[in-house]
Amino acid sequence: MDFSLTEEQRQIVNSVERFLERHLPPEEQARRDAQHDPPYHLLKVMADDGLLALPFPQAQGGLGSGWDTVALVQETMGRKGWMAASLFNRAVGFGGMSLMTYGTEAQKAALMPRLIGEGLLFALGLTEPQAGSDAAAVATRARRADDTWIITGRKSWISDAAQADFIVTVVRTGESASGREGLSILLVPKDTPGVSFTPLPKVGNNALPSYEIAFDGAEVPAEALMGEEGKGFVHLMSTLHYARAGLAAAVTGAAQRAVDLTLAHVTEREQFGRPIGKFQVIRHRLADMQMRVDQSRLISWHLAWLIREGLPSRRHAAQAKVIATEALQYVTQHGMQTLASAGYIIESEMQRLWRDARLYSFGEGSNEIQRNTIARELGL
Ligand SMILES: Cc1cc2nc3c(=O)[nH]c(=O)nc-3n(C[C@H](O)[C@H](O)[C@H](O)COP(=O)(O)OP(=O)(O)OC[C@H]3O[C@@H](n4cnc5c(N)ncnc54)[C@H](O)[C@@H]3O)c2cc1C
Structure with missing residues (x-):
């Protein structure tokens, strides 16, 4: 078993980090959230940087990277630019993989080059x-x-x-x-x-x-x-694991961001003459938060590996969706409690993550429905 990143993966993560620092720094995300202004133009920039080519076969103009590399990009975007992760997942994990899995040859020929080269958006x-x-x-x-x-x-x-x-x-x-x-x-x-x-x-x-x-x-x-x-229902089901993998990876990144913000706050904020991170209740809270994120990361990487290897992943996709989305809600809930008024102010990044997190345990297939799938896969 090997959890290390290849040199190429390390470089891709670094370049995605630089991309987000340049195009979607925290203050720009706050502005876009306040003004309800999605960064659609970033799809073209992602295309120019080759990101939208990652998972697709070279015959289609893609780079043929494994799904583990795609998941790393999704996690990095979730951590540093949640809005970009959503666009990337929609273009690659949903649009691209739907075309590749059940699109006609004519649809693939017409649209894959545009998706990879220009960044098409699919709803x-x-x-x-x-x-x-x-x-x-x-x-x-x-x-x-x-x-x-x-x-x-x-x-x-x-x-x-x-x-x-x-x-x-x-x-x-x-x-x-x-x-x-x-x-x-x-x-x-x-x-x-x-x-x-x-x-x-x-x-x-x-x-x-x-x-x-x-x-x-x-x-x-x-x-x-x-x-x-x-055969529409069968077609939809045949691509769900890509969407679940993208969501789980991006959500893991966002959850890590919530922990990082909380950690920074408890180190700086002093009450009763010491940083609040010195109080045991806060120390244990941070420990629990990081453990939830690490669980989420492990299952999301495992799912990406199953997809890369072409192995059955229906149960793991449902599990990753549940574990990651509930981890995000856990860490943002505790992050809000720990930042207190500093998290409740509208400029706070934590309140945005907390509001955004609420969607994902019922959106994209509710967690009750995921648990039904897991139970069914267990033979119940
Ligand atoms: C912001 C947002 C974005 C969305 N984007 C899209 C999109 O792009 N495309 C799209 O097609 N849809 C989209 N959706 C829809 C989303 O997928 C649905 O909201 C979701 O599938 C749940 O459906 P529902 O809201 O009608 O809840 P309901 O189906 O009414 O469920 C209500 C509750 O009952 C539970 N429940 C229902 N059936 C069962 C059961 N059999 N066993 C146990 N519990 C059950 C559910 O888990 C839930 O807790 C979006 C929704 C939101 C809010």
Whole structure:
């Protein structure tokens, strides 16, 4: 067993750190959070730096790096630039891996060079008002008419939908009114006539705007179908481990950032004539926080290794998602308690991490649903 980084991985982590120090320093993240201003332009900068090429085969213009290297980039971005991690994960772990896994040859040929060279943004259009955890309850319909699909229905809580280049949209094409069978996936350009967006105000992740989408007879060509008609659910499931791995790694980085901020504070802040980090209750709290982050890192690295080796990872992906997101909530909750008023002021980075963290134990597949998956994988 070997946990050491290769020289190449060390260099990539260093260059990602420099990238974030230059483009997304803490004060810039605070400004973007306050002004609800996502750093979309960074996708092009990531492309120019070769970051978006990392996991893809050389035949597609990629660098063919293992998923362990991708996870290191995601963790580094989570630690030093949470907003960048979300964009990177969306482009690489979701958009790129969806195209590579179930995109048609024509879609790959047209879009992979643009994704790697320019940085395309993909949104996932799955959730609907009546279809949250129960994804098979999707009711948005696509009807085939000559050489087109005509889409009618509503999506809710779709991140970056109005800014994305494409919305990977889950639609019902079969006869049945519900159930996994008969779902298909269409690649919908966001500026398609008949597609409109309504923003949803929310409590955190201000640089990740959320939208309701209305499809009112929106028409896309027949070639917009990704993978096989009626196999949309299977296709989605076949890429989930990439999204979970990206989230777990990025969340691990953000959790480490929360520990680092807390550590700096307890060393500087004095009460009763000594740094508060000298009080045993605070010392043990920091020890517990760091242990939770290290657990999260270990399981996220293990998951990345399973993916790199092409080994089954369904249970580990669910476990990594649960452990990492709950670690982030644990450390931000205790970070807020430890910084006290210094964390509650709106300029504090801790309050932003704490607000943002709240989403991830129910977003991206709730932790209850992950535990159902783990139990099922255990044979229950
Ligand atoms: C900020 C934000 C961004 C999002 N981005 C996207 C996006 O880009 N694309 C997208 O498609 N969706 C997105 N979502 C939707 C997100 O994936 C859903 O919120 C999530 O799947 C949970 O669905 P729900 O909110 O409807 O909760 P519900 O499904 O109503 O669940 C409510 C509670 O019941 C529990 N529960 C439900 N079923 C079970 C069960 N069988 N066993 C045990 N417990 C259960 C859940 O775990 C949860 O605690 C986003 C949501 C938010 C808030």
